[in-house]
Amino acid sequence: MDLVKGKQLFYSLILLSITILVCGRFTPEQIDFYGKECNASQEDLQIAKEYKVPTSELGKCLMKCMISKLGMLNSDGTYNKTGTFEALKQYWQEWPIDKVELINNKCHSEASKASPDVIATCNYAFEVMACINIEAKTLGVL
Numbered sequence: 001m002d003l004v005k006g007k008q009l010f011y012s013l014i015l016l017s018i019t020i021l022v023c024g025r026f027t028p029e030q031i032d033f034y035g036k037e038c039n040a041s042q043e044d045l046q047i048a049k050e051y052k053v054p055t056s057e058l059g060k061c062l063m064k065c066m067i068s069k070l071g072m073l074n075s076d077g078t079y080n081k082t083g084t085f086e087a088l089k090q091y092w093q094e095w096p097i098d099k100v101e102l103i104n105n106k107c108h109s110e111a112s113k114a115s116p117d118v119i120a121t122c123n124y125a126f127e128v129m130a131c132i133n134i135e136a137k138t139l140g141v142l
C-alpha cells in the first residue's frame, strides 16, 4: 500500500472509531468485555476508550478479534457477508437497508480480492473497517 492510501485509511479509521465510540455503539463496558475476550492489554483498552486508533500491530489484532466477535469475520478470518450485514444493521440502525447492502456488497467484493496471506494479517481487518467507512461516506450516511 502506498503512503497516501495508507494515510487515508488511517484517517478514515480514526473517524470511524470516533463515530463508533462517541455515538455509543461501544460502551466502555463492551470494550472491556470484548477486550477481555480478545486478551487485550490494559494499554490497548485505554487507547480504545480514549477514542484513539490502535496503530500497533497488537492494536490492529485487537480490532480484528473484536470484529470477529461481532460476527463480521469467519473463523478463517475471511469476510462474513451475512454476519457483516447483520452487524451493520444492528450498530447503524439509522442507515437505510439498501445502503447497508451496497456497502456490504462493495466491501465484500474488495475483501474477496485479498490473498490468503493478507487475510491472515490483522491489517486485513483494519482495511475491512476502512472500506466500510469509505463506502458509508461515499453514500452519505456517515
Ligand SMILES: *[C@@H]1O[C@H](CO)[C@@H](O)[C@H](O)[C@H]1NC(C)=O
Pocket (backbone or CB within 6 Å): 037, 038, 039, 065
Ligand atoms: C486468550 O488467552 C487465553 C488463555 O491464555 C487463551 O485460551 C485464548 O485462546 C486467548 N484468546 C485469544 C482470542 O487470543
Ligand SMILES: *[C@@H]1O[C@H](CO)[C@@H](O)[C@H](O)[C@H]1NC(C)=O
Pocket (backbone or CB within 6 Å): 071, 073, 074, 075, 080, 081, 082, 083, 084, 086
Ligand atoms: C457468518 O455469519 C452468519 C451470521 O452470523 C453465521 O450464521 C454463519 O455461520 C457465518 N459463516 C461462517 C462461514 O462462519
